[in-house]
Amino acid sequence: MQYNVPVLSELVAEGKTPDVVFWVGCAGSFDQRAQRVTVAFTKILNRLQINFAVLGTEEACTGDPARRAGNEFVFQMLAQQNIAALNNYGVKKIVTTCPHCFNTLKNEYPALGGNYEVVHHSTYLQQLINEGKLKVEGGTFKGKKITYHDSCYLGRANDIYEAPRAVIEALDADLVEIKKCKTNGLCCGAGGGQMFKEDEPGKKRINIERTEQLMEVNPDVIAVACPFCNTMITDGVKNENKQDTIKVVDIAELIAQANSY
Amino acid sequence: MSFLTIIQILLFITLVGASFFVAFRKFKEIYDNINMGKPEQIDTTLGFRLKSMFLIAFGQKKMFKLTFATQIELIEIFIDGLTGKHRILYHAFEGSFLESLYVFVINFIEILSLLTFIVTIIFILRRTTFKVARFQMPELKGWPWRDALNILAFELTLITFIFMMNSGDSALHMKEHGEGYGFILSGFLGNMISSFPNGLLHFIEKTGWWGHLCMVMVFLVYLPYSKHLHILLAFPNTFFTRPEPKGEMRNMTAIEHEVKSMLDPSFVVPATDGEIKFGAKDVYDLSWKSLLDAYSCTECGRCTAACPANQTGKKLSPRKIMMDTRDRMEDISKGKKEHGPDFADNRNLLGDYVTKEELRACTTCNACVEECPVNISPLNIILELRRNMIMDEADSPAEWNTIFANMENNQAPWQFSPDDRLKWTEELN
Numbered sequence: 001m002q003y004n005v006p007v008l009s010e011l012v013a014e015g016k017t018p019d020v021v022f023w024v025g026c027a028g029s030f031d032q033r034a035q036r037v038t039v040a041f042t043k044i045l046n047r048l049q050i051n052f053a054v055l056g057t058e059e060a061c062t063g064d065p066a067r068r069a070g071n072e073f074v075f076q077m078l079a080q081q082n083i084a085a086l087n088n089y090g091v092k093k094i095v096t097t098c099p100h101c102f103n104t105l106k107n108e109y110p111a112l113g114g115n116y117e118v119v120h121h122s123t124y125l126q127q128l129i130n131e132g133k134l135k136v137e138g139g140t141f142k143g144k145k146i147t148y149h150d151s152c153y154l155g156r157a158n159d160i161y162e163a164p165r166a167v168i169e170a171l172d173a174d175l176v177e178i179k180k181c182k183t184n185g186l187c188c189g190a191g192g193g194q195m196f197k198e199d200e201p202g203k204k205r206i207n208i209e210r211t212e213q214l215m216e217v218n219p220d221v222i223a224v225a226c227p228f229c230n231t232m233i234t235d236g237v238k239n240e241n242k243q244d245t246i247k248v249v250d251i252a253e254l255i256a257q258a259n260s261y
Numbered sequence: 262m263s264f265l266t267i268i269q270i271l272l273f274i275t276l277v278g279a280s281f282f283v284a285f286r287k288f289k290e291i292y293d294n295i296n297m298g299k300p301e302q303i304d305t306t307l308g309f310r311l312k313s314m315f316l317i318a319f320g321q322k323k324m325f326k327l328t329f330a331t332q333i334e335l336i337e338i339f340i341d342g343l344t345g346k347h348r349i350l351y352h353a354f355e356g357s358f359l360e361s362l363y364v365f366v367i368n369f370i371e372i373l374s375l376l377t378f379i380v381t382i383i384f385i386l387r388r389t390t391f392k393v394a395r396f397q398m399p400e401l402k403g404w405p406w407r408d409a410l411n412i413l414a415f416e417l418t419l420i421t422f423i424f425m426m427n428s429g430d431s432a433l434h435m436k437e438h439g440e441g442y443g444f445i446l447s448g449f450l451g452n453m454i455s456s457f458p459n460g461l462l463h464f465i466e467k468t469g470w471w472g473h474l475c476m477v478m479v480f481l482v483y484l485p486y487s488k489h490l491h492i493l494l495a496f497p498n499t500f501f502t503r504p505e506p507k508g509e510m511r512n513m514t515a516i517e518h519e520v521k522s523m524l525d526p527s528f529v530v531p532a533t534d535g536e537i538k539f540g541a542k543d544v545y546d547l548s549w550k551s552l553l554d555a556y557s558c559t560e561c562g563r564c565t566a567a568c569p570a571n572q573t574g575k576k577l578s579p580r581k582i583m584m585d586t587r588d589r590m591e592d593i594s595k596g597k598k599e600h601g602p603d604f605a606d607n608r609n610l611l612g613d614y615v616t617k618e619e620l621r622a623c624t625t626c627n628a629c630v631e632e633c634p635v636n637i638s639p640l641n642i643i644l645e646l647r648r649n650m651i652m653d654e655a656d657s658p659a660e661w662n663t664i665f666a667n668m669e670n671n672q673a674p675w676q677f678s679p680d681d682r683l684k685w686t687e688e689l690n
Binding site: 002003005007024026028029030031035036038039042043054056057059060061063065066067068069070071072073074076077078080081103107108111112152153156157158159183184186187189190191192193194195196197198199200201202203204205206208209210 | 505506507508509510512513516517519520521523524539540567569570572573574575576577618621622623624625626627628630631644647648649650651652657658660661663664665668669672673674675677679680681682683684685686688689690
């Protein structure tokens with residue numbers, strides 16, 4: 001199948017409107033690991049013939065790391081720029097594969113005049129499965145032990161705990177919960193701008209601590225739903241020399257792999 | 262009325278009056294301290310507020326039962342104290358169905374007191390012998406440690422006095438009427454000491470009565486100086502729970518306008534914005550709600566136990582942020598008392614109390630906010646202090662300066678050209 005990525009400005013020039021804008025995010029655009037998640041999700045959108053578009057070069061960082069690090073100026077510059085572009089195209093609905101983009105677009109843009117229906121791809125995939133549009137072919141993950149790492153910005157920040165689990169359960173795999181899950185989940189260590197700097201002096205890196213907790217149930221796969229968690233836990237697994245036996249995989253990739261997209 | 266009774270009534274009034282006066286003065290000071298903060302609009306309906314408050318209160322149902330029993334007890338103290346008589350309620354109720362209710366309430370208080378006595382001893386052991394990790398952290402050294410043990414000691418003393426009073430009284434009642442009041446525990450103790458001479462029994466009973474009154478008053482006066490203020494302030498604090506999703510950080514309107522005028526020269530910055538404050542340097546710059554949060558904290562440390570930075574050995578402890586905020590307010594009001602209302606000491610919450618290393622360690626993961634049993638947000642204070650550190654003092658880690666520059670120049674935290682945003686599509690087919 002030939003996969004396409006419609007760009008919003010081109011669609012609009014042709015007089016078309018997409019049903020949903022896929023907000024790719026900086027990690028999804030530039031980070032090599034996260035790019036593979038973007039590709040997987042795009043394949044799903046294509047396969048289901050969803051009328052979507054991306055902003056492409058008009059997309060800018062939502063400003064999340066700047067606001068959380070304390071730099072409101074940089075946040076405001078990026079946010080106002082994004083809102084101008086989104087409002088200019090009359091965007092109504094946005095889907096994003098990053099919980100940080102999701103949280104900022106959904107909760108923080110309305111105060112600046114950016115009002116959209118924003119969904120995270122976990123919820124989006126869950127809805128598609130529930131509606132019967134997305135069918136997951138069993139087999140690939142049958143009997144595999146999968147554990148899920150809750151992203152803070154999906155879970156505690158926005159109370160989304162069930163959607164990513166529903167997606168994993170659709171795989172016919174064995175979803176195993178660790179002790180510190182859902183509201184008690186430990187951060188991967190990347191939030192609040194920490195992704196871009198070294199840990200402060202301490203006894204241990206946060207991602208190592210979290211990876212150890214996740215490895216307690218001896219999973220074959222650690223499922224994630226956030227590009228930053230993905231990086232942090234992948235590094236943690238490498239640190240334990242377990243990268244050959246434990247895969248860190250985004251929920252969109254799980255679906256794409258199961259269906260051999 | 263005998264001379265001795267009059268003396269007792271006067272003593273009671275003086276003691277209670279003085280205690281209330283001292284306690285009221287401190288409560289007023291705390292109210293003023295919370296008002297040092299900046300205004301914050303909390304847009305919630307009365308329904309939401311009551312729900313938030315009762316969810317917490319219902320979560321601790323025993324608080325309610327205790328409150329009811331304690332109220333009867335307090336009414337009795339007042340009536341007995343003001344009349345100089347004893348067990349006025351019992352005698353007033355005698356013979357009616359209220360008598361059994363009264364006996365039930367006293368039994369209830371006694372059983373609870375016994376359980377509390379046992380639990381208090383366990384709590385003391387938990388702090389001193391078993392070394393539960395969240396009670397062993399550096400911020401608990403000194404006063405917070407003594408504060409916790411003081412209250413536990415008060416508790417043991419109070420309960421001892423209650424049992425002295427009730428068993429002395431039960432023994433006397435038994436001698437006079439051939440039977441006790443029907444109090445299970447003190448009746449049992451009273452039976453054991455019924456062979457004591459009446460004078461000694463009176464002495465035990467009076468000591469218990471005055472001792473337990475004194476302990477209640479000590480508790481009243483001590484409360485506003487202590488972390489146990491929590492048991493009162495938990496109610497207003499949950500009443501004013503912020504409604505936003507935990508992930509939302511509040512907009513800074515003044516900076517929004519400033520940036521708008523940069524991007525669009527025709528935009529006129531509203532005059533109301535005035536001087537832009539970059540987050541919080543001191544408690545004056547925090548919202549009153551954050552200050553109320555600080556006084557509502559009972560230093561239980563669940564936030565710190567859940568904090569990913571703290572668990573991995575970083576300096577950050579959300580509990581310490583709350584304690585520092587409270588200490589800062591207390592230091593300012595102490596300074597004002599000594600040096601007048603214009604007191605300034607060249608110290609700030611940021612730097613002198615909360616260090617930058619602590620602030621830099623926060624992942625904004627909301628684990629501390631999630632954990633707090635009374636809806637305190639340490640994260641809100643951390644964010645406001647960070648805003649000041651970054652924007653006012655321009656003191657940020659070099660890596661953050663790099664991402665800020667990248668975000669300004671390339672619209673992404675990494676140094677990639679915005680033109681390459683669609684490069685990933687090459688991997689697609």
